[in-house]
Amino acid sequence: MKSCLPLVVGALLGLTHLAEARSLVAIRDSGVLGLCAHPNSLPFANKAGDPPGFQIELGNAFARELGVSLRPDWIITQYQMRSAGCDIVLDVIADREAQGETNLRISKPYYRTGVVLAVPPGSRLTSFKSLDEHSKVGVLVGSMAAMTLGRRHVPTSTFGFEVDSLEALANHEIDAAAVTPTAASYFNLTHPDKMVRILELDESEADLNWNVAVGMVRPDDRLREAIDGALDRFRTNGTISRIYERYGVVLQAPR
Numbered sequence: 001m002k003s004c005l006p007l008v009v010g011a012l013l014g015l016t017h018l019a020e021a022r023s024l025v026a027i028r029d030s031g032v033l034g035l036c037a038h039p040n041s042l043p044f045a046n047k048a049g050d051p052p053g054f055q056i057e058l059g060n061a062f063a064r065e066l067g068v069s070l071r072p073d074w075i076i077t078q079y080q081m082r083s084a085g086c087d088i089v090l091d092v093i094a095d096r097e098a099q100g101e102t103n104l105r106i107s108k109p110y111y112r113t114g115v116v117l118a119v120p121p122g123s124r125l126t127s128f129k130s131l132d133e134h135s136k137v138g139v140l141v142g143s144m145a146a147m148t149l150g151r152r153h154v155p156t157s158t159f160g161f162e163v164d165s166l167e168a169l170a171n172h173e174i175d176a177a178a179v180t181p182t183a184a185s186y187f188n189l190t191h192p193d194k195m196v197r198i199l200e201l202d203e204s205e206a207d208l209n210w211n212v213a214v215g216m217v218r219p220d221d222r223l224r225e226a227i228d229g230a231l232d233r234f235r236t237n238g239t240i241s242r243i244y245e246r247y248g249v250v251l252q253a254p255r
Helices: 007-012 024-030 054-066 078-084 144-151 162-170 181-190 221-237 239-245
Strands: 032-037 069-074 088-093 104-106 111-114 116-119 137-140 156-159 176-179 209-217
Touching: 024 032, 024 054, 024 221, 032 054, 054 069, 054 088, 054 221, 054 239, 088 104, 111 181, 116 162, 116 181, 137 144, 137 162, 144 156, 144 176, 156 162, 162 176, 162 181, 176 181, 209 221, 221 239
Parallel strands: 032 069, 032 088, 137 156, 137 176
Antiparallel strands: 088 209, 104 209, 111 209, 116 176
16 A cells, blocks of 8 residues: 555545445535545645645535535544544545555546655756665655665655655755655745755656545445546646645646
8 A cells, every 4th residue: 555645645544434425415405515634734734724725725616516615624633534524535545455444435536646756956866766875865654665765775764744854855964855746846835945856756666656536435426426527627627736836736647
């Protein structure tokens, strides 16, 4: 199971007991669409609301498509989601194996992401293959990147949050940070005096790349079709791209 997404997403992917979702008819009858999100995890979501985070903005777009309002269900741990009663989760890995324990049903993918290297502007590093025993890389604890680099005997420094590894990189404590493009892009947006260079996704690293989708909690067929239809429209009219770009993130099309 891939485990390199930011911790807020990783927490949502570790669920084994999910609350029963409502049908599309029930959602419309109640007038609300429930979205599970972390209350303090920018650029993903932010209970304070300034800015709200791209998950909240995209959740509102889905709610408008369904003719209802959005109800954020704020959770911090996976155990809270058992009773949250939300209908959807955003930015989940679009892979059946990755969702094996969650029982989430996944939509069509709407972008591609993974783990990339963030490096100083003048770095000689060009890809994961350019790392060697002299390269110290910041990784998330327990992540696929940590395991991959460990097998290759690349020195690593472990962090609990991606922003911490990016701060260490900006402070010249490490040579590179293995992070999501989302985290690195938002770091550059919010730290213009400490900007890092973000390398491209390396498709030769199969475990470090994946498509992203909407996770639905046991949806009926009509809800799945409605979410997929909304995604098609959002991709065509640029809604998704515009939302993420407000957080410094330029999305790559899914494969």
